[in-house]
Amino acid sequence: MEYALHVEDLTVAYDKQPVLWDVDLDVPQGVLLGIVGPNGAGKTTLIKAALGLVKPLTGSVLFAGETYKKVHKRIAYVPQKGSVDWDFPTTVFDVVMMGRYGHLGWIKRPGKKERDAVVKALDKVDMLAYKNRQISELSGGQQQRVFLARALVQDADIYFMDEPFQGVDVKTEKAIVTLLKALKNEGKTVIVVHHDLNTVPAYFDWVALLNIKLVAVGPVGETFTEGNIRNAYQTDTLMSHERDHDA
Amino acid sequence: MNVEILAVAVLTALATSLVGVFLVLRRLSMLTDAISHTILLGIVLAFMVVADLTSPFLLVAATLMGVVTVFLIEALIQTRRVKEDAAIGVVFTFLFSIAVIIVTTQFRNVHLDIDMVLLGNLEFVIFDRVMLFDRDLGPASLWVMAVVLAINVGLLSVFYKEIKLSTFDPALASVLGFSAVLMHYGLMTIVSLTAVAAFNAVGAILVIALMIGPPITALLFTKTLFHTIVLTLAIATFNSVVGYALAWGLDVTISGTIATMTMASFFSAMLLSPKRGLLFEAFRTKKQREHIALAGLLVHVENHAESEDAAIELNANTLHEHMNWSRAFCEKIVQRATAQHYIRLEGNIIKLTETGHAFYRTVVSDSRGTIR
Numbered sequence: 001m002e003y004a005l006h007v008e009d010l011t012v013a014y015d016k017q018p019v020l021w022d023v024d025l026d027v028p029q030g031v032l033l034g035i036v037g038p039n040g041a042g043k044t045t046l047i048k049a050a051l052g053l054v055k056p057l058t059g060s061v062l063f064a065g066e067t068y069k070k071v072h073k074r075i076a077y078v079p080q081k082g083s084v085d086w087d088f089p090t091t092v093f094d095v096v097m098m099g100r101y102g103h104l105g106w107i108k109r110p111g112k113k114e115r116d117a118v119v120k121a122l123d124k125v126d127m128l129a130y131k132n133r134q135i136s137e138l139s140g141g142q143q144q145r146v147f148l149a150r151a152l153v154q155d156a157d158i159y160f161m162d163e164p165f166q167g168v169d170v171k172t173e174k175a176i177v178t179l180l181k182a183l184k185n186e187g188k189t190v191i192v193v194h195h196d197l198n199t200v201p202a203y204f205d206w207v208a209l210l211n212i213k214l215v216a217v218g219p220v221g222e223t224f225t226e227g228n229i230r231n232a233y234q235t236d237t238l239m240s241h242e243r244d245h246d247a
Numbered sequence: 248m249n250v251e252i253l254a255v256a257v258l259t260a261l262a263t264s265l266v267g268v269f270l271v272l273r274r275l276s277m278l279t280d281a282i283s284h285t286i287l288l289g290i291v292l293a294f295m296v297v298a299d300l301t302s303p304f305l306l307v308a309a310t311l312m313g314v315v316t317v318f319l320i321e322a323l324i325q326t327r328r329v330k331e332d333a334a335i336g337v338v339f340t341f342l343f344s345i346a347v348i349i350v351t352t353q354f355r356n357v358h359l360d361i362d363m364v365l366l367g368n369l370e371f372v373i374f375d376r377v378m379l380f381d382r383d384l385g386p387a388s389l390w391v392m393a394v395v396l397a398i399n400v401g402l403l404s405v406f407y408k409e410i411k412l413s414t415f416d417p418a419l420a421s422v423l424g425f426s427a428v429l430m431h432y433g434l435m436t437i438v439s440l441t442a443v444a445a446f447n448a449v450g451a452i453l454v455i456a457l458m459i460g461p462p463i464t465a466l467l468f469t470k471t472l473f474h475t476i477v478l479t480l481a482i483a484t485f486n487s488v489v490g491y492a493l494a495w496g497l498d499v500t501i502s503g504t505i506a507t508m509t510m511a512s513f514f515s516a517m518l519l520s521p522k523r524g525l526l527f528e529a530f531r532t533k534k535q536r537e538h539i540a541l542a543g544l545l546v547h548v549e550n551h552a553e554s555e556d557a558a559i560e561l562n563a564n565t566l567h568e569h570m571n572w573s574r575a576f577c578e579k580i581v582q583r584a585t586a587q588h589y590i591r592l593e594g595n596i597i598k599l600t601e602t603g604h605a606f607y608r609t610v611v612s613d614s615r616g617t618i619r
Contacts, residue, residue, distance in 0.1 A: 015327065051422050077422045084416045088272065089466060089475045098412050102423035107405055134470035150419075 002065055004029040004158050004189035005050065010059035012042070012049050019045045023059070023214045027191065027206070032184040033217075034194040034204035038233050041211045043193040044080070047160045051077055063158060073102050076156035078147050080163050086135050092146050093131040096121055099153035114153075121149040126175065141172030148176060158189040165196070177203050200224055248495055251373050251386050256487040256505060258392035259445045260457055264483035265399050266438050267458035268476055271466065272414050273434075276459050277332065281320065281339030282313040282435070283442045283454040288346035289313070290443075295353065301375070301387065306443055313439025314432065316342060367450030369501040388448055395444040399437055410434065411472055449502040460509035461486065467520040486512055540580045542610045544570070545589060548599050549607050561597045 007025040011018065020042040027033055035043050048054045050061045052068050063071045076099070099121075100114040122128040125145040130138065135146065144164055151159055161180075165173050180190050184205070194200065200207055200220060207224050209215040209232035216228040270279050289312030293305045316338060323334040372388040384390070403410060410430060413420035417427035438458075445454050465478035490505030497504070518526050547570065551560040560569055567577035581597070584590045589603035599607065 048418075053418055053421060072422065072424050075422070077419060079416070079418050083418060085272075088415050089469050089472050090411075090415060091471055094411075094471065095415070098416065098419065101408055101412055101425070104408070106409065106425070109408065136470075 002029070003027055003062075004031075004064055005191065006062040006065070007046075007050065008060050008062075010046070010049060010061065011057045012045050012054060013057050018212060020049065020056075021213045023210075025208060025214055025217055027189060027208075027217075029064070029189055030184060030187045031206040032180055032190045032192070032204050033206040033208060034192050034200050035208045035210055036194050036197060036200060036232070037210035037215075041232070043195075043210055044162055046210065047077075047162055047191070047193060051075070051160065071157075073154075074157040076151040076154035076159045078151045078159070078161040078164060081140065081143050081147065081166060086138070086143060088135065090135060091131065092122070092127060092133050092135060092138070093118060095135055095146055096149045096153055099150035102154060117153045117155070118149075121152040124152060124179065125149045139169070141168040144168045144172060144176065148179060152179075156188070159183060159191065161190070161192045163193050163195065165194070197229065248492075249373060251389060252369060252501065253488065253491050255372050255386060255388045255392060255448055256369060256491050256501065257484055258389065258396055259448050260461070260483035260487040260505070261480055262392055262396040262399055262441050263445050263454060263457040264461035264479050265396070265403065265476065266434070266441050267460075268462040268465075268472075268479050269403075269410060269414055269434055270438065271459060271462040272472075276455070277335050278317065278320065278435075279438060279442065279458050280455045281335050282316055282439050283446065283451045284339050285316040285342040285346075286310070286313050286439060286443045286446060287451065288342045288349075290446075291346045291349045291354075295349070306391075306440070309443040309446075310436065310439040312342070313442060314436055316439075317432070317435045367446070367448050367453060367502045369448050372448055391444050392448070395441055399441060402433075402437060406430075406433075449505070453502045453506045456506040456509050457483070460506075460513055464509075464513045464516045467516045467523045470522075482512060537580065537583070540572070540576070541584055541589075542606075544580055544584055545599065545603055545607045545610065548590060548597050548603070552599065558596060563592060563595050563597055566597065 003026045005025065005027040007023055010020055010023040010025075012020040023042075023046065025046075035046065037043055045054060049056045050068070061068060063075060068075070096118045097110055097114060100110055100117060104110060104114070119128065119131075122131055125148050127142065127145045127149060130142065135143065138146065144167075148161075148164065151161070164176055168176070180192065180203070183190050192204070194203070201224060204220055206218065207220050208217040209223070209228050211232045211234070215232040216223045267279075270276055286309035289309035290305050292312075293302070293308030294300065297304050319342075320331075320334045320338045323329055323338060324331055329337070373386045375387045377384040377387050377390055409420070409425050412423070413425060413427045413430040417430075420427045420430065442454050442458075445457065449457060461479045461483040462475065464482050465475050469475040469478055486508040487505050490508040491501055493499075493508065494501040494504040516524070518524055521527055548561060551557050554560070559565070563581065566581065567574045570577060572580070581590070584603070585592075587602070588600050589606055590597050591600055592598075
């Protein structure tokens with residue numbers, strides 16, 4: 001079986017500090033996967049390493065059997081909301097259009113086809129009425145919807161989202177979950193960094209528990225067990241690993 | 248008035264402020280300050296080789312030195328031993344001081360004095376002219392700035408989409424296949440080139456004013472990148488034309504008046520911009536405070552209306568003590584509430600009217616969110 005995402009022996013370290021330690025992870029096509037783990041577990045780093053935004057020390061990542069460079073147009077990425085300057089002089093419409101830039105390639109300008117795609121995506125996230133607003137005038141939930149629309153216009157096979165529920169209102173959270181499930185039902189693979197354990201069974205069908213090392217990954221029903229959760233949230237996971245290593 | 252000097256001034260302002268828009272949005276303003284100084288080292292080193300102050304190699308070497316500066320600063324930050332601001336401070340003063348040492352030891356007899364380097368010499372640009380077959384084609388600076396402006400406009404138009412994306416969201420740019428590092432060094436190369444060209448006219452210190460001033464002024468008004476660029480160019484033109492007129496009228500240095508105009512227009516905009524101006528914001532804050540105070544008054548009146556201490560709490564003469572407001576502010580709010588028929592006075596006691604009750608209910612039902 002071909003995996004949508006295949007991560008092998010992935011280790012990332014900043015200076016001497018290991019952030020991810022020998023992670024092996026296989027995600028089948030068409031699942032909605034939540035990556036959970038305590039603060040500093042390397043959830044964001046895992047996504048960034050997969051997308052080539054941080055350089056791993058060891059290991060490799062394949063998307064449906066191909067390297068990232070070959071298939072980057074089939075991959076969408078929603079970074080944390082705080083990663084950009086929301087005072088930037090640009091409108092909702094412009095930000096969503098940026099999602100089409102990868103398909104356009106260098107120099108080519110967006111045309112009617114791209115504009116139609118943007119309008120459609122904005123409609124899906126219920127933000128069409130705000131298309132000419134400057135992004136600084138949006139609430140946290142609206143900002144997240146804009147980021148989501150930007151990922152939707154990428155028309156990708158696999159979506160990476162970093163904490164899409166952070167700082168959003170309840171209504172937006174529900175709307176985002178509905179959209180993620182719709183993507184899954186279209187056969188897309190959706191990988192979400194998440195931090196609220198309570199909502200894992202309701203939101204996702206697969207879960208990966210991470211704490212620097214991968215603790216467990218699989219369907220929520222089998223994997224999201226008390227034992228695995230305790231293992232992931234134990235603070236000495238790393239230390240025990242280091243002991244194993246020294247032995 | 249000399250039209251040629253004015254033309255050089257305007258072209259310089261346009262070329263510098265155009266790249267400045269992206270420097271401001273990328274928070275690289277101080278990096279420009281570094282570049283505008285270290286290009287001197289490039290000029291000096293190239294001069295040692297070609298011994299000709301008008302050689303185009305000076306321009307090339309200086310541009311390269313600007314890129315080297317950016318590279319050194321970033322290499323220093325990468326070591327994680329110093330922070331960005333300190334890295335900029337140590338690298339540019341180091342390179343600049345080498346240039347100063349070379350100038351003062353090697354070129355005592357050459358006209359390359361430090362005053363001119365720092366402040367420029369817009370007044371004298373007309374004496375260095377381009378001659379072709381005995382025909383005078385105008386000042387060399389005019390041609391240099393026109394070419395640099397054309398390069399900037401050309402590159403930024405062709406790569407507009409890419410530079411916009413990598414400025415707003417460098418991570419997404421990289422993910423989509425537009426190398427953010429490549430865009431960064433590309434931009435810094437044209438920044439260096441522009442700084443070198445402008446250097447001759449306005450000197451190392453004022454380059455940064457021309458680059459940064461018009462964009463930060465424009466950003467107080469605009470909501471799209473394209474409008475920011477258009478307004479930036481308009482402000483840059485205005486500053487240089489008025490600055491030149493002032494210098495001519497007052498018989499003072501042109502680069503000084505242009506830089507002064509740049510700051511003057513910025514501060515005026517900061518006060519007066521309807522979108523982000525301080526005056527309008529102060530006005531809005533005052534309005535909002537009064538609005539919330541009015542709501543607070545109604546809540547206070549409603550809460551105490553039926554209680555035994557109503558006569559004390561709701562006495563119009565002592566109300567300001569209970570609300571802990573100044574007497575004047577309290578009277579103003581009471582007057583406003585009366586004028587809008589929210590409250591009325593029975594003797595000295597404040598009572599809510601029907602309208603007041605209705606308003607009170609909307610305030611309370613809203614109060615989990617914000618007071619409208």
